[in-house]
Amino acid sequence: MKPIETDKPNLNGIDEEAERREILKRYRKLMRTAKPYLKEGDAALIKKAFKMAAEAHKDMRRKSGEPYIFHPLAVAQICVEEMGLGATSIAAALLHDVVEDTDTTLEDIEREFGGKIARIIDGLTKITDVEDSVTSSQAENFKKIILTLAEDVRVILIKIADRLHNMRTLESMAKHKQLKIASETIYIYAPLAHRLGLYSIKSELEDLYLRYTAPSVYNEIVEKIEQTKASREKFIRDFIRPIRKALKEEGYKFEIKGRMKSVYSIYQKMQKQKIPFEQVYDLFAIRIILDDIPPQQEKAACWKVYSIVTDFYLPNPDRLRDWISTPRANGYESLHTTVMSRTGQWVEVQIRTRRMDDIAERGYAAHWRYKESGVQMKKGGKQSLETGLEMWLNRVRELLEKNGTGAIEFIDDFRSNFFSDEIYVFTPKGDLKVLPQGATALDFAFEIHTEIGKTCIGAKVNNKLVTINHELKNGDQVEILTSAKQKPSIDWLSFVKTSKAKHKIKEALREEKRAFMKLGREMVNKKLQQWGVPCNDRTYEQIRAFFNEKTAADLFYRIGSGELPITELKRFKEILETKGARKGQVQQIPAVKKEDKESEAQAKPQLPSDTILIGDDYMHLSYTLAKCCNPIPGDEIFGFMTVNEGIKIHRTTCPNATELLSKHGNRVIKATWASVAEQSFLVGLYIKGTDRVGIVNDVSKVISNDLKVNMRSIAIDTSDTLFEGTCTVMVANTEALKDLIERLKTIPGVEEVKRLDY
Numbered sequence: 001m002k003p004i005e006t007d008k009p010n011l012n013g014i015d016e017e018a019e020r021r022e023i024l025k026r027y028r029k030l031m032r033t034a035k036p037y038l039k040e041g042d043a044a045l046i047k048k049a050f051k052m053a054a055e056a057h058k059d060m061r062r063k064s065g066e067p068y069i070f071h072p073l074a075v076a077q078i079c080v081e082e083m084g085l086g087a088t089s090i091a092a093a094l095l096h097d098v099v100e101d102t103d104t105t106l107e108d109i110e111r112e113f114g115g116k117i118a119r120i121i122d123g124l125t126k127i128t129d130v131e132d133s134v135t136s137s138q139a140e141n142f143k144k145i146i147l148t149l150a151e152d153v154r155v156i157l158i159k160i161a162d163r164l165h166n167m168r169t170l171e172s173m174a175k176h177k178q179l180k181i182a183s184e185t186i187y188i189y190a191p192l193a194h195r196l197g198l199y200s201i202k203s204e205l206e207d208l209y210l211r212y213t214a215p216s217v218y219n220e221i222v223e224k225i226e227q228t229k230a231s232r233e234k235f236i237r238d239f240i241r242p243i244r245k246a247l248k249e250e251g252y253k254f255e256i257k258g259r260m261k262s263v264y265s266i267y268q269k270m271q272k273q274k275i276p277f278e279q280v281y282d283l284f285a286i287r288i289i290l291d292d293i294p295p296q297q298e299k300a301a302c303w304k305v306y307s308i309v310t311d312f313y314l315p316n317p318d319r320l321r322d323w324i325s326t327p328r329a330n331g332y333e334s335l336h337t338t339v340m341s342r343t344g345q346w347v348e349v350q351i352r353t354r355r356m357d358d359i360a361e362r363g364y365a366a367h368w369r370y371k372e373s374g375v376q377m378k379k380g381g382k383q384s385l386e387t388g389l390e391m392w393l394n395r396v397r398e399l400l401e402k403n404g405t406g407a408i409e410f411i412d413d414f415r416s417n418f419f420s421d422e423i424y425v426f427t428p429k430g431d432l433k434v435l436p437q438g439a440t441a442l443d444f445a446f447e448i449h450t451e452i453g454k455t456c457i458g459a460k461v462n463n464k465l466v467t468i469n470h471e472l473k474n475g476d477q478v479e480i481l482t483s484a485k486q487k488p489s490i491d492w493l494s495f496v497k498t499s500k501a502k503h504k505i506k507e508a509l510r511e512e513k514r515a516f517m518k519l520g521r522e523m524v525n526k527k528l529q530q531w532g533v534p535c536n537d538r539t540y541e542q543i544r545a546f547f548n549e550k551t552a553a554d555l556f557y558r559i560g561s562g563e564l565p566i567t568e569l570k571r572f573k574e575i576l577e578t579k580g581a582r583k584g585q586v587q588q589i590p591a592v593k594k595e596d597k598e599s600e601a602q603a604k605p606q607l608p609s610d611t612i613l614i615g616d617d618y619m620h621l622s623y624t625l626a627k628c629c630n631p632i633p634g635d636e637i638f639g640f641m642t643v644n645e646g647i648k649i650h651r652t653t654c655p656n657a658t659e660l661l662s663k664h665g666n667r668v669i670k671a672t673w674a675s676v677a678e679q680s681f682l683v684g685l686y687i688k689g690t691d692r693v694g695i696v697n698d699v700s701k702v703i704s705n706d707l708k709v710n711m712r713s714i715a716i717d718t719s720d721t722l723f724e725g726t727c728t729v730m731v732a733n734t735e736a737l738k739d740l741i742e743r744l745k746t747i748p749g750v751e752e753v754k755r756l757d758y
Contacts, residue, residue: 019067023054023067023069023070023073026070026073026074026077027050027073029077030046030073030076030077030080030090031043031046033077033080033081034046034080034087034090037080037084037085037086037087038086038087039087042086042087043087045087045088045091045113046087046090046091046094048091048112048113049090049091049092049094049095049113049117050073050094052094052095052098052104052112053069053072053094053095053098054069056098056102056103056104057069057072057097057098057101057102060101060102062169062172063172063173064169064172071097071165071166071169072093072094072095072096072097073094074165075093075094075096075158075161075162075165076090076093076094076161078093078161078164078165078201079093079157079158079161082161082164082198082200082201082362083157083161083198083201083362083363084362085154085157085158088116088117088120088154089120089154089157089158091113091117092117092120092121092124092154092158093158093161093162095109095113095117095121096121096124096158096162097124098121099121099122099125100124100125106118106121106122106125109121116152119152120152120154120155120158123152123155124155124158124159124162142188153196156192156196157196157198159189160189160192160193160196160198160201163184163185163189163205164201164204164205166181167181167182167185167204167205167208167209168208170182170208170212174670175636175670176638176668176669176670176671178212178213179212179213179638179652179657179661179668180661180665180668182208182209182212182213182661183209183213183657183658183659183660183661183662183665184661184662184665185205185208185209186205186206186209186658186662187658187659187661187662187663188662189205190202190205190206190209193205193363196363197331197332197359197360197362197363198362198363199332199360199361199363200361203262203264203265204262206262206264206265207262207263207264209264210263210264210267211263213636213652213653213657214267214636214652214653217267218263218267220277221263221266221267221277222263224277225260225263225266225283228283232258232260232283232284233258235341235343235345236258236284236286239286239341239347240256240258240286242312243256243288243308243309243312244256246308246311246312247288247305247308250304250308252290252301252305253290253291253292254288254289254290254291255288255289255291256286256287256288256289257286257287257289258284258285258286258287259284259285259286259287259350260283260284261280261282261283261284261285266280266283274686274688274752274754276752281345281346282338282346282347282348284347284348285347285348285349285350286347286348286349286350287349287350287352287357288305288309288349288350288351288352289352289353289354289357290302290305290351290352290353290354291353291354292354293353293354293355295355298324298353298355298356299324299325301353302324302335302351302352302353303335305335305351306335306337306351309337309339309349309351310337310339313339313340313341313342313347314339314340315337315338315339315340316337316338316339316340316346319336319337319338319348320336320337320338321334321335321336321337322335323335323336324352324356326424328422331359331363332359332360333352333356333359333360334350334351334352334356334360335350335351335352336348336349336350336351337349337351422434422435422436422437423435423436423437423439423472423473423474423476424474424475425439425444425472425474425475425476425477425478426475426476426477426478427448427477427478427479428477428478428479430477433447433448435447435472435497435498436497436498438471438497439471439472439496439497439498440468440469440470440471440472440495440496440497441456441458441459441461441466441467441468441469441470441472441478441480442456442468442469442492442495442496442501443472443496443497443498443500443501444459444472444478444480445459445468445480445482445501446496446498446500446501446504446505447498447500447501448480450504452480452482453501453504453505454486454487454488454504454508455482455483455484455486455487456468456480456481456482456486457481457482457483457486458481459478459479459480459481460478460479460481461476461477461478461479462476462477468492469495487508487512488504488505488508488509488512490509492505493505493506513557515560516556516557516560516561517553517556517557517560518556518560519560520555520556520557520558520559520560520561521556521560523559523560523566524540524543524555524556524559524566524569527566527569531573537552540552540555542572543555543569543572546571546572546575547564547568547572612637612639612649612671612672612673612674613671613672613673613674614639614647614669614670614671621647622646622647623639623646623647623648623649623671624645624646624647624648624649625648625649625681626640626648626649626650626651626654626656628650628654628655628656629650629651629653629654629655629656629657630651630681630682630683630684631649631650631651631654631681632681632683632731632732632733632734632737633673633681633732633733633734634673634733634734634735634737635651635652635653635673635734636651636652636653637649637650637651637652637671637672637673638650638652638657638661638668638669638670638671639668639669639670639671640660640664640667640668640669641667641669642667647669649671680710680730680731680732681730681731681732681733682712682728682729682730683728683729683730683731683737683755683756684726684727684728684755684756685726685727685728685729685740685741685744685753685754685755685756686724686725686726686752686753686754686755686756687699687716687723687724687725687726687727687744687750687752687753688722688723688724688750688751688752688753689722689723689724689747689749689750689751689752690721690722690723690749690751691718691720691721691722691723691749692748692749695716695723695747695749695750696714696716698747698748699714699716699727699744699747699750700714702740702743702744702747703727703729703740703744706743707739707740707743709729709730709731709736709740710729710730711727711728711729711730712727712728712729712730713727713728714726714727714728715727726756737755741753741754741755
C-alpha cells in the first residue's frame, strides 16, 4: 500500500541536526539488532541500501511531520527484530518505497543491488495504471502482492512489516483513510500474517484495526483489562506455583508466562457468544516453554508436561488440541489444553519447546532457519514442521499457476481457500489430504483427481453413504463413488470450497458451453441454408436482436443446449418475409424491461439533505442510508459511492464495511452527521432473559409509555424458562438508543439487550 506520507519539503523551524542524529541512532539500532543474522559482506549491503534510501527520501516527510526515512528504517527493524529476516530482506525493506515514490528506477536498484533485491522491490511497488471504472485498484495490488508467493515469500513478509508500521502510526491520517487502511488490514494482511505464522503481528494488526474502526469498544475493553490486571497477575502466580515446582523436580529447564488474549480476540468472543466482557472466561493463557529439548524428544517431553499439569488441574476433554502430532498448515506446533483452576475458572495452557515457540512468534523466517540448520522432524508419515508450511505454499502456488480470473474474484477465491482453517481427511488407504474447513465430498474428489471429481455422484464417509455436497469433518475417511454418465453442473459451484474444484468445474462448463455453441451455430446455419438466407455476421446479428440476446454466442448456446428450440427461428423467418426485412431492416422485439433497481430505502421519502455532510468540503449531497446497518445520528459513518444507487451511508462497524473499504477504497467518501431536528431512525434490538408472566408487557411499557419511543414491531419466543426476541424502534440518535438499552436492562428478568446489525 502507499505509505503514509507527503512529498512536501522540510518544514520551517525543524532542527535538522537533531533529526540527522535521530536517523543515525535508528540506523545503528537496526544494525545492532541485525548483527546475529549477518554474514560477511551483509553489513556493507545494508549500509549501501540505507544511504540510497536516505538520499532518495531526503526531502520527504510523513503526515506526522517526521522525516520519511523513519518509515523504511522502522519497516527494516520489524523485519529483523520481529520476523528474524536477513540482510537481503533488510536492504529491500529500506528501499521498498524508492521506486514508487522517488525518481529511482528498478534498473537503478538492479544495477546497484542485483536482480534478487530488484525483484523484491518490484513486488512491493504498487500498480498505478489501473482503470477504477473497470476494476478495483486495491484488488489489483492485492493480487500482485499475492502472486509473489510463487516466487519469493519475502515480498509478503516485508509488505506485512510495512503495513504494521503504517497501522502503528495511523493516527496522523484522516478518519476516512483510517477506515480504508484498517479495513484492508483486517481483510488481507492480518490473515496473511496468521497464515505465515506471525501470531504476534497478526494480533497487533487486529487490535489496531479495532482501535480505529470501533474506538469506543476498543477503549472499553482495554480499560476493563487494566482494571482486572492486579487480580489477574495474582491468579496466574497462584496457578503456576505447583506446576513450576513439579517441573523443577523433573529437571526441566523452562519458562512459564501468562499471556493475555488480544483485545480483538476478546471482542470476537463477546460478539460470537453474545456475552459481556465479564463473562469471557478464558481471558488469558499460560504458556510453558521447554528449553534444551532434542528434536527427537520434543513430543514426549510436551506430553510429559501435559501429564504434570493435569495432575494438579482437571482438563476439559473437548478442548485438547494436539498440534505437535499434526502441525497447522503454517508450521505451528504446540499442545493446548484447557483446565479447571481451583477457583473454578477455566485456563488455557499451551505447552511447547523453545524451537516451537520461536516458529510461533517469528513464523516463516524461523521455519526456514531451522530447516537450513537441519532441525527437521521425522514423525513416521505424520505431517511435519517442514511439510506443514510447504503443503500450504504448494497449494497457493497451484492456485496462482491456474489464475485467470479478475482481481476481485481472485482475492475472494484466495481468501476462501487459504485463510480458512484446515481439516484433515483420509483416503480409504489412509493417505492424508488437507482441505479448507467447509470442504465437501466433491472437493475431496477433485483433490484426488480431476476425472474423479468430474464423474463424482456421491461418497462414503466413514462407511456411510452421503451426497456430493456433504460437508466433511476432521478425521473423516472418504471413498468417492463415480459414474461415467455424470458430468459437472453449474450448481456445483455453489457448494465447493477449494480453488482446484472451482477451476476444474468452470473449465468443464466452458468446454460444454463451447460444444453447445458450436452445435447451435450448425443448427442455425442449416435452417438458414434451407431458407436461402446468407449465413453471415449480419444475419446472426439480426437474429440476436430479434431474440434479445446479448451476443450471438449466447444465442447459439441457448439453441445448442435446447433452451431455445430451433423451431422458434420460424418467427424470425416470418419477419424476413416482410418488406422491411427484405431491405435488411429487421424489426427488433423491444427489450424486456428491467426490474426497478431502486432499493426500498430509496423508495422511501429522502431524509433532509442537511442531515449528513459529505466529502472533504462537507457538502449537502443526496444519499440513502444503507439497510445493512441502519446508521443513526451519533454512529461513526462513511459514504460509499455505488455504481447505480448513488451515495450510501454505512456505519463503520457495518457487517459489509470491511469488504467495501478493502476492495473499493477509492469510492469511500468522508461523511459526518449534522444537527438533526425532529428526525427519527429505525433501529433493531435483541432482548434476552428469564421468562415470566408480563415480561412482554413490561418491555412494551418501558419503550412506549415511559420513554415515549415509537415501537414498530416486537417478536418474543420462549423456551422453558428463557425468552429471546427482537423489536424495532424509532430513535433520534445513539444517545437516545443508549438510554433505551440501559432502561430495558433494569426490567426484572431481562439479562441482555443489544443493538442488531441486519
